[in-house]
Amino acid sequence: MTNKIKSEPSIAYSESAIRNNLSIVEYCRTSVAAVSGCTAGVLGLTSLYGALFFIFAVTSFWFMLLCKAGIDTWRKFFISRKSLLLNGIFGHFFTYILCWTFIYGMVHVY
Template sequence: MPNKSAKQEAVKAYSESAVRNNLSIVEYCRTSTAALSGCTAGILGLTSLHGALFYVLSITTLWILILWKAGFSSWQKYFISRKSLLVSGLFGQLFTYILCWTFIYGMVHVY
């Protein structure tokens, strides 16, 4: 039969307001990164698959930077799951990326 200290160590409590605040900051960073990388892809003239790969690269880089800032070994203090941190806003910010990408590409390379 496990002792009380083993049961107490297994329970993790999170502050809901702190987790929401952290995810709100990450969402803001994702939006900014999507807009900035979309503008960069437009200026560089990336098209089709190269532009899509640039988006994946920029989002992955942001994910690594967030984990680095939180601490690779202590990210659990700030976020519930590493996977959800990467995937949760992936497609939501894709539209921001495409909007900035096509607008800047059109302004620089078409006109």
């Protein structure tokens, strides 16, 4: 009895296309952070509820992105699914906090 190991065919990626896709995702992620921060500010969310809203917004965007790319075909456009979720999350969190506190202060404090 012989064990045959199936090797997956190697996939060639276009570096410029991947870089372009990631820059578009970065722009969209920044926009989502700003819009969700403004939404949290208008809704008057504070402390833990505001942080949970950010996590909800990030994961919602991630699922929408994967659905748009195709549940089975996302590998054609991106290298890693995990990197789509976690790349630059702290920088976008700071954008979220900036918009959240600014709009919260404008609507609920002044």
